[in-house]
Amino acid sequence: MTLPLILFYAFIAVVSIQIIYYLSFMFSFGIKRAETRLKKQVPISLIICAKNEAENLRKNLPYILIQAYSNFEIVLVNDSSFDDTLEVMKDFSSNHNNIKVVDVKVSETFWGNKKYALTLGIKASKHDFLVFTDADCVPNSEKWLAHLSGNFSNEKSIVLGYGAYAKKKFSFLNKLIRFETVMTALQYFSYAQLGLTYMGVGRNLAYRKELFFNNSGFNNHMAIKSGDDDLFINEVANASNTALCFTTESFTVSEPKSSFKAWTLQKRRHISTASLYKLKHKLLLGLFYATQLLFWMLAISLLIIGFTWYWVVAFISLRFIIQWLSFGFTAKKLEETDLIILAPILELFLISLQLSIFIANLISKPKHWK
Template sequence: MSLTSILFIVFVVIVGIQLIYYSTFLFSFAIQRAETKLKKHISLSVIICAKNEAENLEKNLPFVLKQDYKNFEVVLVNDSSSDETLEVMKRFEAESDNIKIVDVKSNEAFWGNKKYALTLGIKASSNDFLVFTDADCKPNSNNWLAQISSKFSNQKAIVLGYGAYSKKKYSILNAIIRFETIITALQYFSYAKLGLPYMGVGRNMAYRKELFFNNNGFNGHMAIKSGDDDLFINEAANAKNTEICVTKESFTISEPKKTFKDWILQKRRHVSTASFYKTKHKILLGMCYISQLLFWVFGVTLIIFGYNIQWVLALIVLRFVIQLLCFGFTAKKLDDVNLIFFAPFLELFLVTTQLSIFIANLISTPKHWK
């Protein structure tokens, strides 16, 4: 058997794996309708941990305080900021009766560790139901808290929301960031629907304080600077206690990174954190990424050699049709359909970038959350 024949057989297997993944994602999440059933308001504590975020707090905190929700407090955690973050927090506190400030001083043992600051914020919160977002995030509507809280129940102690990024015209970086955000959301929402929740995003998620302390908080990974959101979910979430919330009113909107350098550093932190996931999640995510990478490598190689070109092109087209259906339904649900026709090119860039990030992280790992 020739080398090209072997490459073709492997390519068929790879395409098969990709089709299984995208078909599973398609039917588990992409085409499912988002539920909008609201329940009686429960007492909430919104926790925002900020480090040098004075400008973002000025801009976004009013949208949190304007939520159409009866009973909630906002716990603002100042993580040893060097700008006017604390002053801005105190100004809002003077104007509102539902703000609580936690001022975290520099601690040599926990320097640069967001988890330490968040833990102090969680301890200071008054309510059992906690909602997390970031200072650079703005709720997509005044019903954000109502939508997120509606997913809690006696059984559901974790709610995974969607943190979108604002759209910028004529920006390749912005398109890449939004594409990567949709693909990531497609994965973690799909796995949660399949009973295998593995991560959430700190820009928009919620869980019970009781669950946090029953799982010893961040103790299992406190030494790891990143992962206050996804590592805790990976540790505490299961098929019975996790729900998702993907109505448009429940989204948060963040400002994306403005330079490739800042975005790459952010992604390096995320990739380094994923290495601490449970083994089953690492295997599933690894197979998905490796099959995606090899799809491009083997597909391009076979086209260059001109081997079974009709079958190779047919398999490539079939895979892209299923992928675009899956991505398209997801993008529509997540209110970002403009990227659909650019998906193949954005995927190729993202796959190669992730490979370079993985190699860079083998050499050195990012140390601090900000």
């Protein structure tokens, strides 16, 4: 058997695996309709952990304070900031009786560890139902808390939300960041829908305090600087305790990074936790990313050598059509339709970046959350 023929058969196998992933895992979420569940409003503790976020807090806290929700407190956690973050928090607290401030002092043992700061914030909260977001996030509506909390029930103790990034005109980096965000959401929502929840995003996440303490908090991975959202959810989620919330009103919107360097550092921290996921999640996610990379490598190689190019083009087209359907339905749901036509190009850039990040993390690990 010749090398080109071996490559071609490998290419067919890779395309087949990709199609199975998109059709079995992701297409089912793509066509799932968002359901609005507005129930009796349970008391909520909203926790925001901030490190050097004075300006973002000044700008974004007013949008949180006007939430149309009957009973919620805001726990602001100052994680050893050296700007005016603590002063801004105290100013808001003096004017709003539902704001509580937790000031985390510098600790040699836990320096640079967001999980320690979050743990103190959770302990200071007074309600059992917790919602988490970041200082640079803005709720997409005044009903954000109502939509998230409406998914809690006797069976559902975790609610996964969607954290979008603001659109910037004429910015390829912005499109790449938003494409990666949609692809990540497509996967964690799809897996959760199939009872295989493996992560959530701290920009828009909710769970019960009881779940946190029954798991001994972040103790099992406290030494890992990242993972306060995905590693914790990977530990405590099961096939029946997780709800999905992706109504437009339930989104949060963050300011994206403005440089490739800053975004790459952020992605390095996020990707560094994947090796600690449960084995079944690592295998499923690893196979998907590996076949994504091999798809492009084999497709380009076969087109260059011209081996049965018409069949190669046919398989490429088939895979792109199925990807466009799965990604397109999800992008429409998450209000990211401008990304659909660019999906193949953005995917190629993203895979190349992820490969470079993987190699960089093998050489050195990112140390701090900020």
